[in-house]
Amino acid sequence: NAGVTQTPKFRILKIGQSMTLQCTQDMNHNYMYWYRQDPGMGLKLIYYSVGAGITDKGEVPNGYNVSRSTTEDFPLRLELAAPSQTSVYFCASSYSGRGSTEAFFGQGTRLTVV
């Protein structure tokens, strides 16, 4: 199985441009997440989804949008890119085991906004 696949792996955007980060998983997980990781700051939750058609904001949603039309796909949209959005973005999916949640991550998208 491929697990969680993110594209692209690298991208440079100019200020004000838009782009979509793609994420797909083949594990039939209900839950999907987008995190950003900045140096020394751990992982911050941007948006998450508990199933197709359902999304909700995480800690740092401003400047981003998501959609979840299928179980497999969870794209992240950046509108009007800003330098503060320079980061590494990780998509993850999970199932809910008894008393636990275990996340599987993609390899990340390194985004630079100049």
Added chain:
Amino acid sequence: TQLLEQSPQFLSIQEGENLTVYCNSSSVFSSLQWYRQEPGEGPVLLVTVVTGGEVKKLKRLTFQFGDARKDSSLHITAAQPGDTGLYLCAGAGTNSGGSNYKLTFGKGTLLTVNP
């Protein structure tokens, strides 16, 4: 507010040494996970602990969940260069009503094991 504090932030040791890293919180978690992340990759799950006082072993790695389910530790015996990476703890479900499927991550401990 950062719910999970990891220490130390950086750790550089020689091959063969032992080490312990810590993950502390003022919140109770229903479960806690440890992940390892290598450069250019996403985090990979090492272990999940669920029961207060639980101890799990994964080869040379020993994980412990505190009795009150607020803290955890990771002990590595006889560290090897292959253990180098960023170790992240993540908690699910808090006594403040957090959802069980949302993980809160610490900032991580960056471990370097020198040959």
